[in-house]
Amino acid sequence: MQSIRKIRVLIAKPGLDSHDRGAKVVARALRDAGMEVIYTGLRQTPEQIVETALQEDVDVIGLSILSGAHKTLFPRIMELLKEKGLTDIMVFAGGIIPEEDVPELKKLGIKEVFGPGTPTDKIIKFVLENLPHRT
Amino acid sequence: MTKIEEILQGILTGNKRSIAKAITLIENATAESKKLIAKIYPHTGKAHIIGITGPSGSGKSTLIEKIVREYRQNGKKVGVIAVDPTSPFTGGAFLGDRIRMQELSTDAEVFIRSMATRNYPGGIARATKDAVKVLDASGKDVIIVETVGAGQSEVEIIKVADSVVVMHAPGLGDEIQAIKAGLMEIADIFVVNKADRENADKAVIDIQSILQLNNKKNAWKPPILKTVALTGEGVPKLIEKLEEHKQFLRKEKEHKKSLLKAEAELVEAIKEQTARAVIEELKRRGKFEELLQKILKRETDPVSAAEKLLEESFRKV
Ligand SMILES: Nc1nc2c(ncn2[C@@H]2O[C@H](COP(=O)(O)OP(=O)(O)OP(=O)(O)O)[C@@H](O)[C@H]2O)c(=O)[nH]1
Ligand SMILES: [Mg+2]
Secondary structure, three states: OOOOOOOOEEEOEOOOOOHHHHHHHHHHHHHHHOOEEEEEEOEEEEHHHHHHHHHHHEEEEEEEEOOOHHHHHHHHHHHHHHOOOOOOOOOEEEOOHHHHHHHHHHHHOEEEOOOOOOOOHHHHHHHHHHHOOOO | OHHHHHHHHHHHOEEEHHHHHHHHHHHHHOOOHHHHHHHHHHHHHOOOEEEEEEEOOOHHHHHHHHHHHHHHOOOOOOEEEEEEEEOOOOOOOEEEEEHHHHHHHHOOEEEEEEEEOOOOOHHHHHHHHHHHHHHHOOOOOOOEEEEOOOOOOOHHHHHOOOOOEEEEEEOOOOOOHHHHHHHHOOOOEEEEEOOOOOHHHHHHHHHHHHHHOOOOOOOOOOEEEEOOOOOEEOOOHHHHHHHHHHHHHHHHHHHHHHHHHHHHHHHHHHHHHHHHHHHHHHHHHHHHHHHHHHHHHOOOOOOHHHHHHHHHOOOOO
């Protein structure tokens, strides 16, 4: 039987942002690059995001945030992932995140942080090059 | 323990990680998935599998969220599989049905999975069916499968589901035509969603008139229900009808079983009586005794003797 493996990505928006244009642009770009993108819409709690990642068995999570709540929400998400034994999922982030916060986020295990207006090609390339080895 | 054995044990105890991994194996059509399905099979057959299909935007995902809530209130464990098309050009897919169901994702007794149609060997029905089996074996009482009613896939749903709900909503253009073409025959229940909108009653009448054209005498008459998925209006009634249909299927299955049993009994009785009648007739003609002697003298054996006897006795008939 021929295996037909696909990269599965969850694009999630934690926090209280009122629009998700940027997140959708990234979601569509990854879809067009041949990935299966699970999109869950606005205002996701860390618990919802991690549960979704678990049930959908994704390889990658992309977190998009504009509201500035990343300092509280991202640590919680990374903690829950650890709790559920999902540390083999690669996590990246995008949106409005001040430069000085990036080292802290990377220490949490977030692989990369993309600023607003990052070309989608760059994000696709990053995802493909940093795919985790999952069993 | 092998990996497959471990996943199987996890599924049987309702472990979400194991369920998720198992569905991934099925999605990737690995050799392991076949082994796993074979092991899961004895633990399936308990869940009520509901297919929900209809045009894009008719409100399937929104309605499923309300249906799941209602079932959860009745203490049922629920699984959902939402199928969306894979782009034939890029192989990618945008799976957005969860947007309407996210509040359910943290319920311990609900499992939701998005699947893309990919290019499965054996078609999407095969993969969906296997994923449903995983949820069934994990102890879900109800499993709901969402598929878009466009092209081929909507008819595929009857291969997967026990009860098929065909959805429609006013304001989607000339979709009734589509329903007329493919979906009419497969619907066990019709739902006209967005009943808060003006033309809902017209949609009901349209479906009614098409149904009347179909004068096949079926034991189950598909009801036409109105819902407002946004508020949950009409959902209890829909659940009631789904339960009715489940009972109907159960009775039909029992009827079929009784029929098979009666047939077996009849065949047995015919065998017994014809054998007795044939033997008596042979004895009357003296052939029976003659052959018995030959068998004793080893001039023939019982099987050849019986063959010869029957051939001679029934040649004239
Ligand atoms: N007015 C009204 N709008 C509704 C109702 N049910 C759903 N909607 C809206 O219809 C839109 C589509 O709903 P979905 O549940 O995503 O529809 P769907 O059939 O799952 O769509 P696909 O997954 O794309 O095939 C959303 O904007 C819903 O809010 C309803 O009963 N009344
Ligand atoms: Mg949907």
